[in-house]
Amino acid sequence: MLLIAVLVLLGAQLTVHGEKHSLTYIYTALSKPVGYPGIHEFTAMGLLDDKMIDYYDSENQVKVPKQSWMKERLQKDYWDKGTQSRRSKQQWFKVNIEILMKRMRQNDSDIHVLQWMHGCVGDVQDDGSIKFNRGMDMYNYDGSEFLSFDDGNGVWVASVKSAEATKRKWDGVLVLKEYTKGYLENECIKWLKEFLDYGKKHLKEVSKPEVFLYTTKSRVETNVVLNCLATGFYPKDIIMQIKQNGRVLGKLDGLKSSNVRPNEDDTFQQRDYVEILKSDVSTYSCRIIHKASDIDIEEVWAGDSNTGVIIGAVIVVLLLLVGVVLVVLKMTGKIGGAGRGARDINVAAIAVPAASPANGNAANASHVLLNQNEGRDFRSSGSNDDLKDGKGSKGSLSGSDSGVSSSGRESQTPEAASLLNNPESE
Incomplete structure (x- = not known):
């Protein structure tokens, strides 16, 4: 399907x-x-x-x-x-x-x-x-x-x-x-x-985002990856910010983003993440602005108690997409960029569900999704x-x-x- x-x-x-x-x-x-x-x-x-x-x-x-x-x-x-x-x-x-x-x-x-x-x-x-x-x-x-x-x-x-x-x-x-x-x-x-x-x-439909702030393991033993996930929102226009002590982090701070991706139920998701030290005592928060649903909220990270946790509902909704172009290129060893025009206009690509942060297993994925x-x-x-x-x-x-x-x-x-x-x- x-x-x-x-x-x-x-x-x-x-x-x-x-x-x-x-x-x-x-x-x-x-x-x-x-x-x-x-x-x-x-x-x-x-x-x-x-x-x-x-x-x-x-x-x-x-x-x-x-x-x-x-x-x-x-x-x-x-x-x-x-x-x-x-x-x-x-x-x-x-x-x-x-x-x-x-x-x-x-x-x-x-x-x-x-x-x-x-x-x-x-x-x-x-x-x-x-x-x-x-x-x-x-x-x-x-x-x-x-x-x-x-x-x-x-x-x-x-x-x-x-x-x-x-x-x-x-x-x-x-x-x-x-x-x-x-x-x-x-x-x-x-x-x-x-x-x-x-x-x-x-x-006419408008759907409010669900927001989750959690950490996952890093390849570096002393670090964790702090994730801010907004999912289930509609329409797709959204502003997401990860803050450290009130300062909005950017690419120079190592911030990365999935950008807006489609869910399988006509809603969207976006995940921004940054790698931080486990010993960091700064206050981290995630702010989400979704004007269509009149949402402007800020969630504060509670600390190590959230490490490795992702709520079950998110597992159902979250499907990190891998474009079929990338799948094919990986199979043939020819990974390449999407091109100037592609970056300008959110390149469309058929995609298969990749591993979610929760289970890391895409083998049983039954859906194929399309990016826009x-x-x-x-x-x-x-x-x-x-x-x-x-x-x-x-x-x-x-x-x-x-x-x-x-x-x-x-x-x-x-x-x-x-x-x-x-x-x-x-």
Whole structure:
């Protein structure tokens, strides 16, 4: 069972000027199966304000709603057309991951990951309309940024040398750049507003955080790790501070953070931690500010009596996530960063539950979760080699954010179709 946890803000009728919403589409393809339950060779999903609204994987090969209001408001034809779109994208990814492997002289003994994320963020206006704020269209390969679209300048940006051939080709396709920019700034925003209207009755939930301050063992005998955990909160915007004698600790003090992570029940968690001496007599506290639920609390660490303790309820909720990209890269010995764009936008990655602080055992984990990102969905029309050096085009990738056009039909421009059918050399 694949799950996603994240927030959804209030619907347009309850919003105020300046509030932001996002619509995201994420595709993740593996070069071959990894053999883990719930991790598929190809996965695609749509996210509204980081909450999964539709889902598709290579095992079931059907695009399905993940919210009741999506099922109620969108007709069968919508899902049928969306299924066709996702199946064609699955083939596109299969072809292009093979192209990238050949380009980089990689063999098929390792597992490789190609991920595409795209979408838009909009600001709510006083009249309830949504105004474009920013868009994102990017590809990651093996955990590092590969290629992204600079919406402001209307050009593709190659993050690595192996992406330069694709950049040159795609920059030369004027209709592709115009379509991509138009999609991000207009069509994506249109669908964002429409989906917000559909789900506004279900976008009102606010959940208060539970806060736990506890210590765990350190590798250094004289030290302990002081942890501040907030979990079960919704929406995801939260401020967390660990203080020493009233002073807020930072990175220079050795403070580390998990950042906001999804739970499996549409709420969030965050854990900040710092290593301290067992003999330290300072007063340590953790302050949590969650404006949505009107929470501003500060818990004081009671001392060594909490060492190694984590309340049972937290064990159930807390699942430290390891992205499937990282899992695959660890398996193949190719650990790498997530890339500039990834850091900017909370890189989306399928993830499996890792060890919790309580039991250190992930062997019996039965759920697979997905991290969120802001991205977009565009259409594919069968397989092509648009990533191929000197050949092909990205013209086969076109269409609306929802998987189908507003008329319910698969969206693809005539120019895109002709580019696909008649690939040209550089």
